Amino acid sequence: MAALWRSKVPPNSPSLEEARKRVFEFFKLASRSLPTVMDIYNLEDVATISQLRSTISAEIRKNAHIKDPKVIDMLIFKGMEELENIVEHSKQRHHIIGQYVVGRQGLVQETGAKDQGLSPFLKNFYKSNYF
Amino acid sequence: MMPRLRVSCAAAPETVEKVSTIVRKQLALAEETQVTGETKFAELGADSLDTVEIVMKLEEEFGVGVEEENAQTITTIQEAADLIETLQKK
Numbered sequence: 001m002a003a004l005w006r007s008k009v010p011p012n013s014p015s016l017e018e019a020r021k022r023v024f025e026f027f028k029l030a031s032r033s034l035p036t037v038m039d040i041y042n043l044e045d046v047a048t049i050s051q052l053r054s055t056i057s058a059e060i061r062k063n064a065h066i067k068d069p070k071v072i073d074m075l076i077f078k079g080m081e082e083l084e085n086i087v088e089h090s091k092q093r094h095h096i097i098g099q100y101v102v103g104r105q106g107l108v109q110e111t112g113a114k115d116q117g118l119s120p121f122l123k124n125f126y127k128s129n130y131f
Numbered sequence: 132m133m134p135r136l137r138v139s140c141a142a143a144p145e146t147v148e149k150v151s152t153i154v155r156k157q158l159a160l161a162e163e164t165q166v167t168g169e170t171k172f173a174e175l176g177a178d179s180l181d182t183v184e185i186v187m188k189l190e191e192e193f194g195v196g197v198e199e200e201n202a203q204t205i206t207t208i209q210e211a212a213d214l215i216e217t218l219q220k221k
Binding site for chain 2: 020023024027028031032049050053054057060061064
């Protein structure tokens, strides 16, 4: 069934509004599969459904500044792929914990929208030694 | 006789209370923030994704399934509580 999802890529969203609707559809789909995920990977001790849900929404919010519908479709496609991998047990418990549970406490991944809150000092610092 | 302005199909106060608690936690509101049945989520600083997340959390807490059309109409706490009660009765 997963192969069926991926073999047919849905056509591009005609507008930003349509892309927004698809994002919310994806988010709802992911939220509704959270109980299954908790069950598959035995995450009762390390996380709650609420925490995982806010992790998902944080990931979506990281890309909230994107305005191009095609890019949004591509991101949703990747998100769906990740969700499918998780739900069909292609991943293991430590993957889920490392990527979606522990990450919320100080790893680089959790910083806000990519490149957006970065100060000019940091941007120059990452670019080269001399500025 | 006390004039009742509320329609009889409105949600019970406990449901509204529970919804308010969930909304407070989801949006990380300060304790003093006033939250009534008529408060819109947008007034509390929620964007569209926050609203969807709140609806999902309510789905989980109350064990109901909110359909697409219904989800669009939820903008205030009272509406959310009413919808939940309607779905629970089914």
